[in-house]
Amino acid sequence: MFKDATLLEVEDAMHRSCNAFKLFKKTSLATRAALMRTIAKELEALGDHVIELAMRETHLPEGRLKNERARTMHQLVSYANACERGDWLNVSMCSASPDRVPPRPDIRKTMTPLGPVVVFGSSNFPFAYSTAGGDTACALAAGCTVVLKAHPAHPETSECVAQAIAKALEIHRLPKDVFIHLHGASFSVGEALVKNQHTKAVGFTGSYSGGMALFNWAQQRKEPIPVFAEMGSVNPVYLFNEKLSADAVTVAQQYADSITLGVGQFCTNPGILIGIDSPALHRFIEELASRMNAIPEGKMLHDGIAKAYEQRSSRAMTQKGVKVMTDPGRKPSAKSCSALLLSVTASSFLENSILHEEVFGPCSLLVICNDASEMKRVAESLEGQLTSSVIATEGELKQHQELLSIIQCKCGRIIFNGVPTGVEVCQAMQHGGPFPATTDSRFTSVGPDGIRRFARPISYQNFPDELLPDELKSANPLGINRTLE
Amino acid sequence: MFKDATLLEVEDAMHRSCNAFKLFKKTSLATRAALMRTIAKELEALGDHVIELAMRETHLPEGRLKNERARTMHQLVSYANACERGDWLNVSMCSASPDRVPPRPDIRKTMTPLGPVVVFGSSNFPFAYSTAGGDTACALAAGCTVVLKAHPAHPETSECVAQAIAKALEIHRLPKDVFIHLHGASFSVGEALVKNQHTKAVGFTGSYSGGMALFNWAQQRKEPIPVFAEMGSVNPVYLFNEKLSADAVTVAQQYADSITLGVGQFCTNPGILIGIDSPALHRFIEELASRMNAIPEGKMLHDGIAKAYEQRSSRAMTQKGVKVMTDPGRKPSAKSCSALLLSVTASSFLENSILHEEVFGPCSLLVICNDASEMKRVAESLEGQLTSSVIATEGELKQHQELLSIIQCKCGRIIFNGVPTGVEVCQAMQHGGPFPATTDSRFTSVGPDGIRRFARPISYQNFPDELLPDELKSANPLGINRTLE
Known part of the structure; x- marks a missing residue:
C-alpha cells in the first residue's frame, strides 16, 4: 500500500x-x-x-x-x-x-x-x-x-x-x-x-x-x-527464599502478569528469573507455572515476531538441561502464542550463552542456583540490562550487598519487590542500560x-x-x- | 629508558x-x-x-x-x-x-x-x-x-x-x-x-x-x-572592518600573542582568520605580520611535532594562491619554529580542502572574502570546531545574525572580541565541539x-x-x- x-x-x-x-x-x-x-x-x-x-x-x-x-x-x-x-x-x-x-x-x-x-x-x-x-x-x-x-x-x-x-x-x-x-x-x-x-x-x-x-x-x-x-534485554529477576516463602502466591501472580503483558512484547519483559534451590523456590515455580497456564494465548504484533518467538523459544527448550515448567501442550505457533516457563540449573546456564539471549515474547527462564555464591556468578555472567529486579525481604537485601554491587554495574534501573514492566514516564526514570541493552x-x-x-x-x-x-x-x-x- | x-x-x-x-x-x-x-x-x-x-x-x-x-x-x-x-x-x-x-x-x-x-x-x-x-x-x-x-x-x-x-x-x-x-x-x-x-x-x-x-x-x-x-581544530576567527578600523593595533597584538602562545601548540590556537577585503583589513594584516615577525623563534615539544609543522606549513604555503605575509626569511625548521602568517582569497580557500586542515604550530591563514555573503560560504564550508571567535563592534555582530547562526552549529564555544587560547577552568566552560573537533x-x-x-x-x-x-x-x-x- x-x-x-x-x-x-x-x-x-x-x-x-x-x-x-x-x-x-x-x-x-x-x-x-x-x-x-x-x-x-x-x-x-x-x-x-x-x-x-x-x-x-x-x-x-x-x-x-x-x-x-x-x-x-x-x-x-x-x-x-x-x-x-x-x-x-x-x-x-x-x-x-x-x-x-x-x-x-x-x-x-x-x-x-x-x-x-x-x-x-x-x-x-x-x-x-x-x-x-x-x-x-x-x-x-x-x-x-x-x-x-x-x-x-x-x-x-x-x-x-x-x-x-x-x-x-x-x-x-x-x-x-x-x-x-x-x-x-x-x-x-x-x-x-x-x-x-x-x-x-x-x-x-x-x-x-x-x-x-x-x-x-x-x-x-x-x-x-x-x-x-x-x-531490549532479558531483565533478570533475583528471587530470595524468605520473601518467596512469605509471598509465593502474590509474587507468582505479579510475575505471571508481567511475563505475559502485551503477549510479552516489552523490552522490559522479565526473561530470566534466578533463584536458590529450596522448597520455597519450587513452590513458587509451581505457582508461577500454573498461573501462566491460565493466561489465554495471544496474537503477536506481526507474523515475523511470532515466527521468531516460535523459533527462539523452541531453540531454548531444546538446550541441554532445560525443562518446560508450563503445560507442554501449549506450544507457541505462528497463529497464537502461549506463555512459556522454562527452568535450568545455574551450571547449565553458565556454560551455554544461547540461554542468555532474549526470547522476545511471553517466555521466561528460571535459573536454579545451588547457593548465593552461584547466584553471584550468574549475575556476573550476564550482559548489560535495562532493568534488574530483586524479590527479597529487606533483611535479605541487606545480606546480599555484593550481589547488589554486581547488579548496579549491569543495569539502568533496579527494582525492589516489583516487576520491570510498566515504565513510569517521569524525570527520575532511567530507561537505558549498559551495552547491549x-x-x-x-x-x-x-x-x-x-x-x-x-x-x-x-x-x-x-x-x-x-x-x-x-x-x-x-x-x-x-x-x-x-x-x- | x-x-x-x-x-x-x-x-x-x-x-x-x-x-x-x-x-x-x-x-x-x-x-x-x-x-x-x-x-x-x-x-x-x-x-x-x-x-x-x-x-x-x-x-x-x-x-x-x-x-x-x-x-x-x-x-x-x-x-x-x-x-x-x-x-x-x-x-x-x-x-x-x-x-x-x-x-x-x-x-x-x-x-x-x-x-x-x-x-x-x-x-x-x-x-x-x-x-x-x-x-x-x-x-x-x-x-x-x-x-x-x-x-x-x-x-x-x-x-x-x-x-x-x-x-x-x-x-x-x-x-x-x-x-x-x-x-x-x-x-x-x-x-x-x-x-x-x-x-x-x-x-x-x-x-x-x-x-x-x-x-x-x-x-x-x-x-x-x-x-x-x-x-583540536583550526578555531576560525571572523574579523569585521568597523572593529578593525577602530582597534587594528590592539587586535593585532592580541592575535600575534595568541597565535604564537606556547609556540602555537594549543588545540585552541587560531589557525584561520576570515576577513572582508578592505583597507582596514589590509592594515590589520600588516600590523599582525609585523608583530608576528617580532616574536622570537621557539622550540617545539618534540622533533616529531617540529617536523610535522615544517611539512604542513610548507604544504600550505605552496597551495595555489597562498601568500606568505610574515618575513619569508623566517622559515620553520626542525630546530626552531617561527611564526607564520599566510593569506589566500576565499575563492581559493573554498576549492582547496588542504587549506582547511590544522597546521599544529604558530601558523595562521588569513582568508580574504569579497563580502559578507562569501564569508558565510566560508563559515558553511568549515568542519566542527572547538571555538569560533568574532572580532566586531556590537553593531556588526547584530548585522550578521545569519553568520552567527552558522557558527553556532559548528563549534562548542563562541568568543566575542577575544582570543580562543586561554581556556578558563570553570563550570560554564564548554571545551568540546562537533566532529572532528x-x-x-x-x-x-x-x-x-x-x-x-x-x-x-x-x-x-x-x-x-x-x-x-x-x-x-x-x-x-x-x-x-x-x-x-
Missing part, C-alpha cells in the same frame, strides 16, 4: 529537514512546548479512527492502544513542560573578573540542538515509541527537526499520526518540514537515512540486530553521529531527561547581553534554574 | 583496575574529593624537581610549566569541590502515588561510574592533560579507576607525577590500583588498552589521527565504549561538567531508604541539590 522512499526521496527529505532546522532551532522554548501540546491534542482528535487502524495493524487490543495513546499524549505534554522549565539546558554562568591575572572572561553555557534527527518507529509501541512518540517529542523539545521512518508493521497508523503532527505545525505556522514522514520496509531506506550527511542523530527502539546495523552505519560515516538504540548507557529514552540526547553544550564568552539566547541573558527572562559561579 | 608495557602487562593492569573499581566505586563523594585534594598537594610537594624534568622533556619554559602545574592543582581542587557538591549526579526523585491507577512507584535517579577508564597523556600539556590532568581528575571524581598511558615525549615527568598520585592513595588507604601508570611508545599498547574487555571509557587529547584510531578500535569492540577524544560533542573536557563523561544514570525503584546511595536517601544527608517531582 505504501511505497518505500527512494534514495532520491531520502536525500530530498534530509535536505528539507536541514533547511527547516535552520529556522526551528531558533524557536523559543515556549513555541516548541506549545507545538508539542498541540500535537497531543491533535492525536486525541484522531479519535477512534486511529485506534481502529492500530488494532488492525498490530493485533493489540483496544484498551491497551487507548492507554498507549494517553501515555503518548502525557509524554508530549510532560516533555513540553520540561522543555519550558529549561532544567535540561543545564545553564551555568561564570561572571567576569577583570582584575584577576589573567582577567577572567564572562562565560555562559547552555545547550544547542544537534540538527536533523532520524527516528525509527518501533513495532511494539505504535504510538508511544513511533511517529509522535518519545524520541520525536524529545527531539522537537531540543529544537531538532525529525525525519520519521514509519515501522512497516503499522504504516497506516503512522501515516495518520503524521497528519496530526502536520496539522499542529500548520496551526503554529511552523515549517512543514520540521517533521517529515517516510516509509521504508527495506533496510536500504534506513541505511540511506543514517548515512545521509545532514543526519545528526538517530533514535531507535527495537531488536539488537536492527539497532547494531544503525549503530555501525553511523560510526562508519566520515562524521560519526550518536545513535540512541534501545535494544542500549548503544549509549549515558542517556534515557523515557522521561524528560531524554531531551538531552539531542542537544550539546555551547558556551558564549564575553557576549553582548541582548544577543545571548534568552536563557543566558543577565535578567533571566525565562526564569529558569541556573548555576552561578 | 622506559619499556613499553607488554600485552600481558596491559591485561594484568586492566584486571587489577577492574578489581580496584569494585571497591573505589563505593567510596563516598567526600573520600574521592579528599583524595583529589591530596593529589594536588602531592603534586605541589614534587617541587622544582618535576618542573626541571618537564623542562628537559618538553622544551617548555619554567614559567609556563609552573603555571600549568598550578592550573592542574586548581582542576583537581575545583573538580573535588564539584564532586562533593554533587550537582553532576543530576539527582531527581519521583515520590510514590499508591492510590493512582496504576500505582506510581517511588523512583530515584543518580549517576553511577562507568568502570575502569584508560587515559592517554597528551604531549602539549605535560601536567594539565596528562597523568594527574583533567581526564584523570574527572574519572576519579566519578568513581572510576584510571589506567594512564604516559605520553612517550615526557615519560619521566609522567612517572614522577604518578608517584605523587600513588602517595595520595596510600595516605587515604585506598587500593594502589585505583591509578595504574603504564608506558607505551608503540600504538599496540594503546590498541590493547582500548580493546581490553575491562576498559569502559577512554580519555584522549591529541591529533585527529590518534583520536580516530582509538575511536575506531573502541567502536569495533564486541561491547563498544565511549571515547572522549579532543582532536571531538568524537563526542555532548561533553566537555575542561571544567567540572567533564565528570559527567565517566558516569551513567541509574534509577532505584521502591528501594529501602537505608540501602539507597546517600545522595538518594530521603533525609538528604549530603545536602545536595535534587529535583523533586
Whole structure:
C-alpha cells in the first residue's frame, strides 16, 4: 500500500529537514512546548479512527492502544513542560573578573540542538515509541527537526499520526518540514537515512540486530553521529527464599502478569528469573507455572515476531538441561502464542550463552542456583540490562550487598519487590542500560531527561547581553534554574 | 629508558583496575574529593624537581610549566569541590502515588561510574592533560579507576607525577590500583588498552589521527565504549572592518600573542582568520605580520611535532594562491619554529580542502572574502570546531545574525572580541565541539561538567531508604541539590 522512499526521496527529505532546522532551532522554548501540546491534542482528535487502524495493524487490543495513546499524549505534554522549565539546558554562568591575572572572561553555557534527527518507529509501541512518540517529542523539545521512518508493521497508523503532527505545525505556522514522514520496509531506506550527511542523530527502539546495523552505519560515516538504540534485554529477576516463602502466591501472580503483558512484547519483559534451590523456590515455580497456564494465548504484533518467538523459544527448550515448567501442550505457533516457563540449573546456564539471549515474547527462564555464591556468578555472567529486579525481604537485601554491587554495574534501573514492566514516564526514570541493552548507557529514552540526547553544550564568552539566547541573558527572562559561579 | 608495557602487562593492569573499581566505586563523594585534594598537594610537594624534568622533556619554559602545574592543582581542587557538591549526579526523585491507577512507584535517579577508564597523556600539556590532568581528575571524581598511558615525549615527568598520585592513595588507604601508570611508545599498547574487555571509557587529547584510531578500535569492540577524544581544530576567527578600523593595533597584538602562545601548540590556537577585503583589513594584516615577525623563534615539544609543522606549513604555503605575509626569511625548521602568517582569497580557500586542515604550530591563514555573503560560504564550508571567535563592534555582530547562526552549529564555544587560547577552568566552560573537533560533542573536557563523561544514570525503584546511595536517601544527608517531582 505504501511505497518505500527512494534514495532520491531520502536525500530530498534530509535536505528539507536541514533547511527547516535552520529556522526551528531558533524557536523559543515556549513555541516548541506549545507545538508539542498541540500535537497531543491533535492525536486525541484522531479519535477512534486511529485506534481502529492500530488494532488492525498490530493485533493489540483496544484498551491497551487507548492507554498507549494517553501515555503518548502525557509524554508530549510532560516533555513540553520540561522543555519550558529549561532544567535540561543545564545553564551555568561564570561572571567576569577583570582584575584577576589573567582577567577572567564572562562565560555562559547552555545547550544547542544537534540538527536533523532520524527516528525509527518501533513495532511494539505504535504510538508511544513511533511517529509522535518519545524520541520525536524529545527531539522537537531540543529544537531538532525529525525525519520519521514509519515501522512497516503499522504504516497506516503512522501515516495518520503524521497528519496530526502536520496539522499542529500548520496551526503554529511552523515549517512543514520540521517533521517529515517516510516509509521504508527495506533496510536500504534506513541505511540511506543514517548515512545521509545532514543526519545528526538517530533514535531507535527495537531488536539488537536492527539497532547494531544503525549503530555501525553511523560510526562508519566520515562524521560519526550518536545513535540512541534501545535494544531490549532479558531483565533478570533475583528471587530470595524468605520473601518467596512469605509471598509465593502474590509474587507468582505479579510475575505471571508481567511475563505475559502485551503477549510479552516489552523490552522490559522479565526473561530470566534466578533463584536458590529450596522448597520455597519450587513452590513458587509451581505457582508461577500454573498461573501462566491460565493466561489465554495471544496474537503477536506481526507474523515475523511470532515466527521468531516460535523459533527462539523452541531453540531454548531444546538446550541441554532445560525443562518446560508450563503445560507442554501449549506450544507457541505462528497463529497464537502461549506463555512459556522454562527452568535450568545455574551450571547449565553458565556454560551455554544461547540461554542468555532474549526470547522476545511471553517466555521466561528460571535459573536454579545451588547457593548465593552461584547466584553471584550468574549475575556476573550476564550482559548489560535495562532493568534488574530483586524479590527479597529487606533483611535479605541487606545480606546480599555484593550481589547488589554486581547488579548496579549491569543495569539502568533496579527494582525492589516489583516487576520491570510498566515504565513510569517521569524525570527520575532511567530507561537505558549498559551495552547491549542500549548503544549509549549515558542517556534515557523515557522521561524528560531524554531531551538531552539531542542537544550539546555551547558556551558564549564575553557576549553582548541582548544577543545571548534568552536563557543566558543577565535578567533571566525565562526564569529558569541556573548555576552561578 | 622506559619499556613499553607488554600485552600481558596491559591485561594484568586492566584486571587489577577492574578489581580496584569494585571497591573505589563505593567510596563516598567526600573520600574521592579528599583524595583529589591530596593529589594536588602531592603534586605541589614534587617541587622544582618535576618542573626541571618537564623542562628537559618538553622544551617548555619554567614559567609556563609552573603555571600549568598550578592550573592542574586548581582542576583537581575545583573538580573535588564539584564532586562533593554533587550537582553532576543530576539527582531527581519521583515520590510514590499508591492510590493512582496504576500505582506510581517511588523512583530515584543518580549517576553511577562507568568502570575502569584508560587515559592517554597528551604531549602539549605535560601536567594539565596528562597523568594527574583533567581526564584523570574527572574519572576519579566519578568513581572510576584510571589506567594512564604516559605520553612517550615526557615519560619521566609522567612517572614522577604518578608517584605523587600513588602517595595520595596510600595516605587515604585506598587500593594502589585505583591509578595504574603504564608506558607505551608503540600504538599496540594503546590498541590493547582500548580493546581490553575491562576498559569502559577512554580519555584522549591529541591529533585527529590518534583520536580516530582509538575511536575506531573502541567502536569495533564486541561491547563498544565511549571515547572522549579532543582532536583540536583550526578555531576560525571572523574579523569585521568597523572593529578593525577602530582597534587594528590592539587586535593585532592580541592575535600575534595568541597565535604564537606556547609556540602555537594549543588545540585552541587560531589557525584561520576570515576577513572582508578592505583597507582596514589590509592594515590589520600588516600590523599582525609585523608583530608576528617580532616574536622570537621557539622550540617545539618534540622533533616529531617540529617536523610535522615544517611539512604542513610548507604544504600550505605552496597551495595555489597562498601568500606568505610574515618575513619569508623566517622559515620553520626542525630546530626552531617561527611564526607564520599566510593569506589566500576565499575563492581559493573554498576549492582547496588542504587549506582547511590544522597546521599544529604558530601558523595562521588569513582568508580574504569579497563580502559578507562569501564569508558565510566560508563559515558553511568549515568542519566542527572547538571555538569560533568574532572580532566586531556590537553593531556588526547584530548585522550578521545569519553568520552567527552558522557558527553556532559548528563549534562548542563562541568568543566575542577575544582570543580562543586561554581556556578558563570553570563550570560554564564548554571545551568540546562537533566532529572532528571531538568524537563526542555532548561533553566537555575542561571544567567540572567533564565528570559527567565517566558516569551513567541509574534509577532505584521502591528501594529501602537505608540501602539507597546517600545522595538518594530521603533525609538528604549530603545536602545536595535534587529535583523533586
